[in-house]
Amino acid sequence: MLNFAMRYTRVIDGLNYRIGRVVMYGIFVMMAILLWSSVSKTFFDPSLWTLEVAQFAMVAYYMLGGPYSIQMGSNVRMDLLYGEWSDHRKAQIDAMTIVFLIVYLVFLLWGGWESFQYSISYGGERSSSVWRPYLWPIKAIMLVGIFLMLLQAFSELFKDILRIKGYDMGEKV
Numbered sequence: 230m231l232n233f234a235m236r237y238t239r240v241i242d243g244l245n246y247r248i249g250r251v252v253m254y255g256i257f258v259m260m261a262i263l264l265w266s267s268v269s270k271t272f273f274d275p276s277l278w279t280l281e282v283a284q285f286a287m288v289a290y291y292m293l294g295g296p297y298s299i300q301m302g303s304n305v306r307m308d309l310l311y312g313e314w315s316d317h318r319k320a321q322i323d324a325m326t327i328v329f330l331i332v333y334l335v336f337l338l339w340g341g342w343e344s345f346q347y348s349i350s351y352g353g354e355r356s357s358s359v360w361r362p363y364l365w366p367i368k369a370i371m372l373v374g375i376f377l378m379l380l381q382a383f384s385e386l387f388k389d390i391l392r393i394k395g396y397d398m399g400e401k402v
Contacts, residue, residue: 249293320390323389341368
């Protein structure tokens with residue numbers, strides 16, 4: 230079990246690290262889309278697609294960057310007591326609370342799958358905007374992001390368990 234946990238965390242952390250490093254440049258994609266939106270509204274006929282594509286890009290940015298954020302310890306946490314605790318105590322508390330995140334992500338994945346299936350059925354669900362794009366591509370990206378977040382949550386759980394058992398997994402951020 231110990232070897233499995235160490236290998237799992239190495240593989241999943243590496244995967245989410247690489248995806249996160251690529252996705253972090255998505256901010257420039259969003260900026261370019263919104264810049265084009267401003268330019269087209271000022272000098273040309275306004276583009277109907279720009280704001281909705283920017284929203285889709287933002288969803289992809291957040292959903293695919295979330296696992297990287299958790300891995301780097303960039304998520305928001307209440308630090309009133311947590312900051313003063315030892316690494317062992319932090320690992321104990323994190324191991325308990327990560328279970329709630331895992332349960333939440335399982336339900337989110339389940340609901341996302343249902344929504345994705347609905348979008349695919351009936352000829353494809355479309356947005357209610359004037360542009361009317363299909364919604365299944367962004368829902369598929371959301372499913373991938375939730376799944377990667379679930380994998381990263383298990384990785385964090387394994388790292389916390391290994392810390393509790395006395396293995397050096399690096400400092401808990």
